[in-house]
Amino acid sequence: xxxxxxxxxxxxxxxxxxxxxxxxxxxxxxxxxxxxxxxxxxxxxxxxxxxxxxxxxxxxxxxxxxxxxxxxxxxxxxxxxxxxxxxxxxxxxxxxxxxxxxxxxxxxxxxxxxxxxxxxxxxxxxxxxxxxxxx
Numbered sequence: 001x002x003x004x005x006x007x008x009x010x011x012x013x014x015x016x017x018x019x020x021x022x023x024x025x026x027x028x029x030x031x032x033x034x035x036x037x038x039x040x041x042x043x044x045x046x047x048x049x050x051x052x053x054x055x056x057x058x059x060x061x062x063x064x065x066x067x068x069x070x071x072x073x074x075x076x077x078x079x080x081x082x083x084x085x086x087x088x089x090x091x092x093x094x095x096x097x098x099x100x101x102x103x104x105x106x107x108x109x110x111x112x113x114x115x116x117x118x119x120x121x122x123x124x125x126x127x128x129x130x131x132x133x134x135x
Contacts, residue, residue, distance in 0.1 A: 017055055019052045020052060021092070022044075023049070023056060027076060027078045027082065028089070028115070031075040033075050034049070037053075037076060060079055060081050060082075061081050061082040063077055090110065090114065093106070097109075
């Protein structure tokens, strides 16, 4: 099979940049300015954030909104295509909480992805049962 025919390979190539899914995750709860997004992610450099946002914009996952001001404000938000990644990110987070991380924040993170403000929902299913990564 040609790798272009495989939907997993195609999606993986589309979202392969290191910070892409993290940026989408942080935009799930609404549009954000560059500095706000940079602060909420934390460990990303300005250059990497800028380049990744531009890649996601070109792919149609993120849109850049310019409010002419004054002052001029630039915000980023998910497009319909980007919003469709919500369920993908939810399943990835559930899998990670179950198998990869031991983190008390799993319930809060799953609630955020779900668009709910009730903390600790789905904690039982989010608790890791086994980990395949070495501690």
